[in-house]
Amino acid sequence: MSSEPAQQETKPLRLFFREAVARAVREEMARDPKVLLMGQDVGSFGGSYREFDGVYGEFGPDRVRDTPVAEPASVGIAAGVAAAGFRPLTVITYMDFLMLGFDALINYAAKLRYKSAGKLTAPMVVKTTAGAQGQGVAHSQCIEAWLISVPGLAVVAPSTPADAYGLMKSALRHDGPVVYMDHKKLFPTPGNLDREEHVVPFGKAAIRQEGTDVTLTCHSYMVRVALQAAEALAEEGISVEVIDLRSLAPLDIDTLVASVEKTGKLLTLEEGQVTCGVGVEVATRIFEAVGYRPWKRLGALPAPVSSNPVLEAECIPDAEQVIESIRVLVRG
Amino acid sequence: MFYQLTVPAAVPGVEEIRILEWHGEPGEAFESGDLIVELETHKAVVEVRAGQAGVLREIKAEEGDWAEIGVVLAMFADSADEAAPDGTAGDLTVEFEVT
Amino acid sequence: MNEAIDNLRAMLLIRAFEDCLAARKDHGFQLLSSGEEAVSVGLASALNEHDQLLTGGRSIGPALARGVKPERLMAELLARTGGVNRGRAGRGHFSDIDAGFFGAHAVVAGNITIAAGVALGRKLENHPGIVAILFGDGASAAGALYETLNIAALWKLPLLFVCNNNQLSVSTAREASNAAENISDIGGVFGMWTKSVDGLDLPAVSETARTAADYVRAGNGPAFIEFSSIRLRSHSTTARETRKRDELAALRLKCPIEREIRRLQDAGLLGQAQTEALRDEATQRAETAMQFADASPYPDPSEVLEHVV
Numbered sequence: 001m002s003s004e005p006a007q008q009e010t011k012p013l014r015l016f017f018r019e020a021v022a023r024a025v026r027e028e029m030a031r032d033p034k035v036l037l038m039g040q041d042v043g044s045f046g047g048s049y050r051e052f053d054g055v056y057g058e059f060g061p062d063r064v065r066d067t068p069v070a071e072p073a074s075v076g077i078a079a080g081v082a083a084a085g086f087r088p089l090t091v092i093t094y095m096d097f098l099m100l101g102f103d104a105l106i107n108y109a110a111k112l113r114y115k116s117a118g119k120l121t122a123p124m125v126v127k128t129t130a131g132a133q134g135q136g137v138a139h140s141q142c143i144e145a146w147l148i149s150v151p152g153l154a155v156v157a158p159s160t161p162a163d164a165y166g167l168m169k170s171a172l173r174h175d176g177p178v179v180y181m182d183h184k185k186l187f188p189t190p191g192n193l194d195r196e197e198h199v200v201p202f203g204k205a206a207i208r209q210e211g212t213d214v215t216l217t218c219h220s221y222m223v224r225v226a227l228q229a230a231e232a233l234a235e236e237g238i239s240v241e242v243i244d245l246r247s248l249a250p251l252d253i254d255t256l257v258a259s260v261e262k263t264g265k266l267l268t269l270e271e272g273q274v275t276c277g278v279g280v281e282v283a284t285r286i287f288e289a290v291g292y293r294p295w296k297r298l299g300a301l302p303a304p305v306s307s308n309p310v311l312e313a314e315c316i317p318d319a320e321q322v323i324e325s326i327r328v329l330v331r332g
Numbered sequence: 333m334f335y336q337l338t339v340p341a342a343v344p345g346v347e348e349i350r351i352l353e354w355h356g357e358p359g360e361a362f363e364s365g366d367l368i369v370e371l372e373t374h375k376a377v378v379e380v381r382a383g384q385a386g387v388l389r390e391i392k393a394e395e396g397d398w399a400e401i402g403v404v405l406a407m408f409a410d411s412a413d414e415a416a417p418d419g420t421a422g423d424l425t426v427e428f429e430v431t
Numbered sequence: 432m433n434e435a436i437d438n439l440r441a442m443l444l445i446r447a448f449e450d451c452l453a454a455r456k457d458h459g460f461q462l463l464s465s466g467e468e469a470v471s472v473g474l475a476s477a478l479n480e481h482d483q484l485l486t487g488g489r490s491i492g493p494a495l496a497r498g499v500k501p502e503r504l505m506a507e508l509l510a511r512t513g514g515v516n517r518g519r520a521g522r523g524h525f526s527d528i529d530a531g532f533f534g535a536h537a538v539v540a541g542n543i544t545i546a547a548g549v550a551l552g553r554k555l556e557n558h559p560g561i562v563a564i565l566f567g568d569g570a571s572a573a574g575a576l577y578e579t580l581n582i583a584a585l586w587k588l589p590l591l592f593v594c595n596n597n598q599l600s601v602s603t604a605r606e607a608s609n610a611a612e613n614i615s616d617i618g619g620v621f622g623m624w625t626k627s628v629d630g631l632d633l634p635a636v637s638e639t640a641r642t643a644a645d646y647v648r649a650g651n652g653p654a655f656i657e658f659s660s661i662r663l664r665s666h667s668t669t670a671r672e673t674r675k676r677d678e679l680a681a682l683r684l685k686c687p688i689e690r691e692i693r694r695l696q697d698a699g700l701l702g703q704a705q706t707e708a709l710r711d712e713a714t715q716r717a718e719t720a721m722q723f724a725d726a727s728p729y730p731d732p733s734e735v736l737e738h739v740v
Contacts, residue, residue: 014350014398016350016374017374018374018375036555049374049375050374050375062555063555065586067582068578068581068582068585070578070581070582072541072544072574072575072578073544073547073575073578073579073581073582075544076541076543076544076545076547076548076575076579077544077545077547077548077551077579077582078548079544079545079548080544080545080546080547080548080549080550080551080552081548081549081551081552081555082548083533083545083548083549084533084548084549084551084552084553085552085556086551086552086555088548103538103541103544103575104541104544104545107536107538107541108536108538108541108545111524113738113739113740114519114737114738114739115516115519115520115524115525115526116516116520116526116534116738117516117517117519117520117737117738118737118738119516119526119528120526120528120534133345151739151740152739152740154740176740185345187374187375188343188345188346188347188348188373188374189347189348189374190348190350190374190398250740
């Protein structure tokens with residue numbers, strides 16, 4: 001049973017985020033009988049965001065398991081079954097709740113290959129959802145920067161349905177633990193996909209818009225904010241190169257370095273905290289290669305993300321702030 | 333008079349919908365409250381119902397097509413045989429329900 | 432008869448091995464299990480070659496009982512490349528799945544969730560083996576245990592929960608850390624077969640472990656057993672002893688190894704000379720293990736970045 005409606009072959013394949021995820025999961029589950037799906041509401045309900053529509057019906061209760069509200073055990077069981085030879089995809093509804101699963105993910109799965117001298121691995125994917133959308137201080141956080149400092153852990157963050165599909169496929173084939181993060185505000189966005197099966201490899205950024213005056217790095221929902229800002233800046237004659245990191249660990253250093261060598265300036269943009277943030281890592285890695293360049297960073301203000309719409313909007317960067325930061329960078 | 337049915341901004345954050353199912357064909361008369369079309373968002377189905385009586389004259393988007401907010405999906409008229417105007421038509425009054 | 436002697440031999444090996452390790456100045460940070468040998472050996476006697484055992488950080492005794500080679504284990508504990516994991520895992524994290532020891536994970540109760548995952552894999556594969564998870568009374572207060580009990584029961588996982596209740600969580604008495612009358616009662620809430628027995632009585636441990644393992648092996652879902660033991664050393668080799676000398680002296684009289692020797696001798700199954708021979712043999716095996724470890728090199732520093740991703 002397909003979760004996607006029939007579409008004419010002559011038209012581009014256009015899908016919602018959730019449909020792209022479901023397509024990747026269904027293909028990988030069909031390809032590899034070791035792939036499992038588990039988490040809250042992933043069974044007949046089809047996932048909190050309908051991102052697993054049809055998966056339970058196709059693959060059944062052994063391979064698709066609803067878990068109770070028990071994040072530590074859900075992540076731990078995924079790590080254990082991965083160590084025992086399976087490839088579980090475990091779903092943590094909000095990234096904030098992933099903190100409850102850190103022991104198994106960070107202390108066990110990310111270290112298993114190392115501590116067993118390569119004899120054991122934990123090929124597991126934790127799929128979770130980040131970002132501010134009115135849900136308050138413990139349902140809005142972007143904590144990917146915490147995760148990219150963990151040796152042995154891969155972290156990916158798509159901004160389009162095509163990358164959601166391609167990165168999920170890569171994640172389910174990766175021989176170690178992966179955190180795959182979606183953003184709530186991206187779910188309403190459809191996007192085109194290649195009809196042919198394909199993967200998006202880890203460690204490959206995407207240049208969303210070429211430019212010459214400044215490099216703007218971003219990921220997840222902030223890619224849309226960046227593109228909006230870049231469009232406005234083009235009208236002022238400022239050419240922005242927008243790089244969607246896609247894979248935060250590992251980072252695509254070559255693409256980042258080449259861009260900053262060309263533009264000579266850098267703005268790093270993220271929805272999470274700037275302190276020890278993704279942007280700090282991106283900038284540092286670039287400057288280690290090419291030497292220091294003018295750089296600004298944008299991210300959440302150092303405050304919790306409130307469900308209060310006024311405070312939430314104030315906390316999270318928007319296109320206006322991106323535009324202003326780039327004006328300062330480019331024009332001084 | 334002619335009226336246009338456009339994609340309503342029914343769900344916050346949604347910029348583009350997919351046409352799920354038409355509930356009528358050109359030439360068919362609609363009473364106020366009749367279901368015209370179901371539109372699909374990332375998580376909901378938007379039922380668009382006529383807010384006034386009229387005759388469906390033309391469907392401009394097929395089931396499975398994508399359309400952004402404000403795009404014209406269909407044309408309605410007060411009667412089945414009146415000629416289309418040269419200029420733009422007014423908006424059809426609709427009600428919608430998100431399920 | 433032979434099995435009884437083999438089990439005694441296994442307990443003596445654990446004691447001699449740990450004594451030999453503890454005597455080293457460079458023994459590192461270790462959690463030893465003197466007083467808990469009957470739990471390790473009795474549990475291992477109920478497991479077969481298809482089964483896997485996971486533990487917390489007090490892992491040396493259970494691993495030896497399961498059949499991890501003393502030489503490879505000693506080398507692992509002393510950070511040598513001859514260790515089961517090239518010396519990079521250590522006491523808290525080593526594994527030897529070929530020996531049926533899936534591994535230690537020294538985060539108290541976190542290891543229980545991992546074991547349930549291994550058990551899920553067994554169930555999905557219709558594997559003949561079961562999984563046993565050994566944890567202390569300290570873990571009986573942790574949330575991860577309760578989450579795992581619930582899911583293991585819901586999913587009927589082939590998982591045997593084994594609590595080695597050595598009465599102390601570092602310095603906190605068992606009575607102060609868990610409100611249940613018996614720790615095994617916790618499993619009963621989830622419909623499991625449960626039993627609490629004297630963990631110093633090797634035949635009782637073996638029999639209970641076998642009954643529980645058979646129950647799990649038959650596809651009935653998880654079981655929960657508790658063995659009450661004693662800890663004759665401090666929590667770890669770096670933790671100060673919190674008990675008084677006379678208290679410890681009284682505990683030593685309860686030693687499960689000496690108790691088993693008395694039982695076998697009283698039954699006429701073991702002579703004095705044979706007892707001494709078994710003690711010497713255990714000491715010899717521990718020293719051989721230590722010689723192997725000493726002869727094994729440390730890793731080259733360049734190995735630090737190997738097997739990370």
